Amino acid sequence: MDAVQGYMYPNEVELQWSILIVLYPFITGLVAGAFILASLERVFNVHVVKPTYRLALLTALAFLIVAPLPLQLHLGHPERSLEMYFTPHTTSAMAMFGFVYLWYLMVVLVLEIWLDYRKDLVLAWRASRGVARWFYAVLCLGVDNISDEALRIDDKVGHTLTIIGIPSAFLLHGYVGFIFGSIKANPWWSTPLMPIVFLFSAMVSGIALVMLMYMAMSKLYRREIDVACVDKIAQYLFYAFIIDFTLEMIDLIHRVYESDESFRALDFMVHTRLFTSQIVLQIMVGTVVPLALLAVTQLFTIPSATRLRIYTVAGVLTLVGIFAMRWNVVIGGQLFSKSFLGYTTYKMQYVTREGLLPAIALLIAPFGILWLLVRLLPPWAPEPAAESGVVGKATV
């Protein structure tokens, strides 16, 4: 296949947004999805998913810390990125995203996790020596008050934060969709459905990730898997996935039926350059198969060990499918000419700043951060010695 087929405007031949920009909505989606799962327990009192509550929060934090890095690496002038905050252009979706991100990171996630873990941190402060003691003291802001009244206040504030957090998580990823969906020059992106599709695909990927992480962590730390919890999460995954898939199909049907000026070009692209990543990976392998697997677990009685295996396979395929979806949006949106007369090719680089290697590193990094977070702030019930510091949160 020629690099360029048909006619591209000359400045369009080289792609502007690389695999790093594929990672960005993917990672942000995992954050939003993980947080929404965590809020289920807290706001909607779905106690059965409680074992994943803290893990989901930590996962969200680990990925959110990494989320801006692909953008940062991609910039022509990373050293100027703070201009986004210093002189934000109010009509720019990207500039406003900086504030949505900061709000979400600091006000929602960090505060909520801090409040939730404060009792553990204070107990750790009291029990530790030397540098660790200082470290925990700083994390506690020098306050070791964990009286019942103080914890009751924490819980109340935390609850409020979660309620604020849900629309914030929706906003966060809906906004990522808006960054693409608001580009009227690009018919592949420009649809009001884009933020909604991004939101639901975010929930799907985040729920799948937390489900997999919970099972993996349980194996790793030799803890028993709470099957009822995983069942519930898988059920949520199934429902969210059905909505997501329906939305994407509505978008597709709408495009096919309207067949506007861009349709012929986009249709051709989906059947050629995007066939593998869109039809095969995103729709077949990444959506239809996991949906079918999850449907099987919902419809038939299957032994729990087998069920967990099915969940694992479905979860992994889901993540592959959502990643393919991000790829198809970001890369696919740049493969055709805005003249609708030609197509170009994405030449992925490997060990450059915007290449595959940093992309892989950025995908692994959140797991490293999560590993560290789990060591610092164990999401499981603490050792028997500190037993009193466990589940206090659930009792309002």
Next chain:
Amino acid sequence: MDESRRKFLMGAGRLLVLTGAASVAWDAIVEGQPEQAPNYNTIDHWWGMVIDIEKCIGCGQCVRACKEENGVLLDDEHFRTWVERYVVDMDDPDHPLVDAPNGGYDGFPDLPGMPENIKTFFVPKLCNHCVDSPCVQVCPVGATFDSPDGVVLVDKDRCLGCRYCVQACPYGCRYIDPRTNTVDKCTLCYHRITKGLTTACCEVCPTGARMLGDLKNPKDPIHEFLRTHKVQVLKPQMATGSKTYYNGLDGSVR
């Protein structure tokens, strides 16, 4: 030409050919300090351009002059202006064949074996200096902006190189300059038009297919042209408020 006559012309002749701002500007240019050319008030101008497709011969002078005047990269993927050749098969007029080898920089090679039933023409492209520019709208930091005289410019000292504006331009007029890692585009030769000169592309166009116009200057011939011709902008459905008006624009042009 002898030196004395040259001297004389520099004095007297100039008054005949150059008027007002252009004359003052020319002094500064001759002194090697064109940036100090005074007498230009941004709010008195509103720049736009007319492209007369019925005059374009696809010689590529504009493309070459633009690259030279503005130091644009000389490869085939970076253009502030370029020329496209359309070949419309009358049996399938919605799907024209288009080419722009090296952006038209080297002119156009012969059309090999074309069917009888075609129409074919050249379309020069450049930044449309839109009034409601999507690129300006999306720039997160105010590094690209509309000047008070209606030119879309880039502040290279502030551009992040995020490329959002490149995605937002419906006309493909922006690119990243790999030498600065910032975005680059047509400035409508801002360094020239603010000194009473025309753009490099208009200067060298041998057929007058490109005409710079000051839409705020009632004496500018652009008003007469726009009044007496049926003009159209590119992709009017994008509602960008383009100020590059095409005469004789075929419906097949994208």
Next chain:
Amino acid sequence: MGSRWHNYSHLIRMAALFVAGILIFLVGRSFFVPADFGVYWHYRAGALDDARARPIRFAGQAACVECHSDISDLRKTARHAKVSCESCHGALATHAAGDEPLKPTRPNGKALCVGCHTKSPSKPVAFPQIDVADHAGDNACIECHNPHAPKIS
């Protein structure tokens, strides 16, 4: 601090941290934003001067005519009257400013002529076009045509 507020002290400290963060941001902002940012609109006003500062390469027709009025007189009534000097002779701002090689290089005759006048179905019908091989063979264009007044009388 009263006992009632005692249980809020960690929250108050956290709030203080946030306020401190916002203050640091505001101070940083005042340092990093150029003074002329936002004078006209949401951009750095000095960027306009930057755009103007670029040196000129094409002197412009008026500058050429200033000295070379003999040629311009010759061209005045000819077919090439509206073709600017630098369209064929190239960018000559340094020549016009008088501080560079005063003699510009001669344009590459035939290639230059052919660049415009080769027959092409894409060109406007009214534009003079020739099949170069048929029209002139190996002869140079200027053997018959004066490029400043190309019509053979």
